[in-house]
Amino acid sequence: MPFSSILVVSDNEIILTEFINLLDHMPDLKEQRTFNFACHPDNEALKYKQFSDYTIEPLNIKTDYKSIGEQYDLIISAHCKQIFPVELVNSVKCINIHPGYNPYNRGWYPQVFAILNHSLLGATIHEIDEDLDHGRIITREIVEVKSSDTSLTAYNRVQAKEVELMEKNLQNILDGTYETIMPEGEGNINSKKDFNDLREINLNERVTFKEAIDRLRALSHPPFKNGYFIDPDTNQKVWIEVTLQSDEGK
Numbered sequence: 001m002p003f004s005s006i007l008v009v010s011d012n013e014i015i016l017t018e019f020i021n022l023l024d025h026m027p028d029l030k031e032q033r034t035f036n037f038a039c040h041p042d043n044e045a046l047k048y049k050q051f052s053d054y055t056i057e058p059l060n061i062k063t064d065y066k067s068i069g070e071q072y073d074l075i076i077s078a079h080c081k082q083i084f085p086v087e088l089v090n091s092v093k094c095i096n097i098h099p100g101y102n103p104y105n106r107g108w109y110p111q112v113f114a115i116l117n118h119s120l121l122g123a124t125i126h127e128i129d130e131d132l133d134h135g136r137i138i139t140r141e142i143v144e145v146k147s148s149d150t151s152l153t154a155y156n157r158v159q160a161k162e163v164e165l166m167e168k169n170l171q172n173i174l175d176g177t178y179e180t181i182m183p184e185g186e187g188n189i190n191s192k193k194d195f196n197d198l199r200e201i202n203l204n205e206r207v208t209f210k211e212a213i214d215r216l217r218a219l220s221h222p223p224f225k226n227g228y229f230i231d232p233d234t235n236q237k238v239w240i241e242v243t244l245q246s247d248e249g250k
């Protein structure tokens with residue numbers, strides 16, 4: 001059954017712009033359905049902003065889940081920072097576009113943890129169930145993690161893959177004709193706290209060069225200031241960001 005009334009919730013301008021661009025290139029698909037776009041109520045960068053034919057409305061999913069469950073037959077999370085309430089997930093089809101290769105490194109900043117734990121990285125579009133980044137997989141693809149990657153360069157590759165997966169799968173998703181597979185296991189999950197726990201470098205910790213380089217490149221994502229150590233003399237934070245360059249392709 002094709003979906004006719006679709007809400008896209010996003011807090012990420014790049015993914016949101018790409019989604020709307022895609023619709024603009026599929027006029028038939030756009031005309032046959034109603035689309036609305038929303039973001040977190042505190043997202044000052046996005047709320048009330050106009051993209052093509054759409055205005056991004058602020059939305060509190062926790063308080064408004066009943067009305068949105070009645071108004072829409074498909075809700076797409078395109079990097080929405082709010083967790084969908086169980087009642088919403090169980091009453092209307094909800095789909096997530098995720099910057100990771102499920103079920104590996106579900107949750108926060110998958111590329112940071114893929115650099116650290118050498119597990120798979122990619123992009124996934126999946127049905128949302130009661131657990132985070134966990135439901136049946138509609139499509140997923142791996143992206144390479146290079147020894148010269150920082151969090152930023154790996155993330156750029158992931159975002160390009162997310163856009164590619166949206167392009168390839170949007171029609172099937174909106175038509176309700178897509179197929180799904182179960183993730184092969186529970187994988188692992190990382191929280192914002194897990195990321196924050198990585199940020200302070202203990203100058204006395206003994207690790208190999210490989211571990212040190214991995215930790216520093218996993219924290220390097222300009223313009224964000226992530227990694228730091230405390231200067232023992234001044235007691236001030238000193239921020240660290242590394243750049244890496246590979247001879248590959250020269």
Ligand code: 0FX
Pocket residue numbers: 011012079080081082098099106107108109110151155219220221224225226
């Ligand atoms: O939107 P998003 O790319 O993704 C995050 C989660 O990783 C994802 O699992 C969740 N579904 C989505 C709703 O939120 O995150 P972002 O736009 O806040 O940040 C993008 C990248 O920037 C992130 O992967 C790492 C980097 N970053 C971001 C912040 C805010 C940092 O390195 N430090 C930071 O303080």
